Amino acid sequence: MNLVQVLIESFRSMAANRLRTALTMLGIVIGIASVVLLLALGDSMQRFISKQLQMLGTNMVYVMPGGDRTAAQRAREGKVAVLTQGDAEALNALPSLTGAAPALQGNFKVTAGNENASSMVMGVTPAMFTIRNWKVDQGTLFSESDVRASARLVVIGQKVADQFFYRADPLGQFLRIENVAFQVVGVLAGEGRQTDGTDLAEQILVPITAASANLVKSPFPQNVHYINAQGRPGVAMTDAIEDIKEVIRSRHRIRVDDPDDFRVQNLNTIAETANKITAGVALLLGLIGAISLLVGGIGIMNIMLVSVTERTREIGIRMAIGARPNDVLMQFLAEAVVICLAGGLVGIAIAAGGAVLITKFADFEVYLTISAVMVACGFATAVGVFFGFYPARRASRLLPVDCLRYE
Numbered sequence: 001m002n003l004v005q006v007l008i009e010s011f012r013s014m015a016a017n018r019l020r021t022a023l024t025m026l027g028i029v030i031g032i033a034s035v036v037l038l039l040a041l042g043d044s045m046q047r048f049i050s051k052q053l054q055m056l057g058t059n060m061v062y063v064m065p066g067g068d069r070t071a072a073q074r075a076r077e078g079k080v081a082v083l084t085q086g087d088a089e090a091l092n093a094l095p096s097l098t099g100a101a102p103a104l105q106g107n108f109k110v111t112a113g114n115e116n117a118s119s120m121v122m123g124v125t126p127a128m129f130t131i132r133n134w135k136v137d138q139g140t141l142f143s144e145s146d147v148r149a150s151a152r153l154v155v156i157g158q159k160v161a162d163q164f165f166y167r168a169d170p171l172g173q174f175l176r177i178e179n180v181a182f183q184v185v186g187v188l189a190g191e192g193r194q195t196d197g198t199d200l201a202e203q204i205l206v207p208i209t210a211a212s213a214n215l216v217k218s219p220f221p222q223n224v225h226y227i228n229a230q231g232r233p234g235v236a237m238t239d240a241i242e243d244i245k246e247v248i249r250s251r252h253r254i255r256v257d258d259p260d261d262f263r264v265q266n267l268n269t270i271a272e273t274a275n276k277i278t279a280g281v282a283l284l285l286g287l288i289g290a291i292s293l294l295v296g297g298i299g300i301m302n303i304m305l306v307s308v309t310e311r312t313r314e315i316g317i318r319m320a321i322g323a324r325p326n327d328v329l330m331q332f333l334a335e336a337v338v339i340c341l342a343g344g345l346v347g348i349a350i351a352a353g354g355a356v357l358i359t360k361f362a363d364f365e366v367y368l369t370i371s372a373v374m375v376a377c378g379f380a381t382a383v384g385v386f387f388g389f390y391p392a393r394r395a396s397r398l399l400p401v402d403c404l405r406y407e
Helices: 003-016 018-055 071-077 085-092 126-131 144-148 158-165 208-216 237-251 267-310 312-320 325-361 370-396 400-405
Strands: 060-065 097-112 115-124 136-139 153-156 174-177 180-188 204-207 226-231 262-266
Touching: 003 018, 003 325, 018 267, 018 325, 018 370, 060 237, 060 267, 085 097, 085 226, 085 237, 097 126, 097 158, 097 208, 097 237, 115 126, 115 158, 115 208, 126 226, 144 208, 153 158, 153 174, 158 180, 174 204, 180 208, 204 208, 226 237, 237 262, 262 267, 267 312, 267 325, 267 370, 312 325, 312 400, 325 370
Parallel strands: 115 204, 153 180
Antiparallel strands: 060 226, 060 262, 097 115, 097 174, 097 226, 136 180, 153 204, 174 180
């Protein structure tokens, strides 16, 4: 028998027992749909995290007060762990960095017209926009002269503009923060979660000097909450971090044997850790789907063994008129593979529908990749061959005489 004849006989056998074939196929459909959808979810998680980290820029580090000194040590020394705008200016001069930007932040009451909310407000310098790769969709950014003048200007995200100005043109309008009027000069482009948990579209950004004078109101106006720095392309981040530590230790007059009163957090390390975690989650999700596929394969083996028993006389007649054992083996093996492939195609279609629904209703993009589809088809074929081989081999080893005598 050639391949075409084998396939024709396989489809005839499946058509003769439509309900049983459909129920047998159901296990494979569920298994393949699970594998494809879970692999797609894992891959989409990796894409999502990579996208969010890319929005922060590359070679990013955060310098924050604290470090290895305990609160007791700082109390004995009469010191408080702080960072200043002067520290940021010193880091900005380092050749290993493209820039460094200080930041102040806090939750404040924000109002415009009848709308009010408690929102995170950040005081920054223009260098922050460059380092974080923030662009404006409307208007402009405030400048260094605005920072020196402590100008009460504000750049807001798109969601903030929609919330407080009802999709009207926000440029030139006033946003009151703690009852201090700040004029809107720009609206940021894009959206997405940042490392501090805020959404780019929800940002409210003012000059750092205006934040210090009007919002935070610290007795030490030069103090900042953290410094965001970016390594220069082509320079190893380890070297850039060493330069940062050397400059700040020198400015803070920390002795050689004393621990740092600050800490440096490398976002590249966070990205690598996140990628490892998501890769592990993707593998786990794939294994969960593979278990359901294994259950479907066992169901196919069970049904194929039943089919061999039911068709014993048919096998005997085929052998009596010249069919070879290999022909019988190929026929039953082809039936198992066809069932698995047909179930696999249905499962892929269901997974594609599930991906569309998740993307539409869960606000999370799920990509059904070609590699996931190819893996699913390969799995379906492998399951058909693996679980169909034993029943097919058992059928091929039957003796024609015993088959013809079978009742």
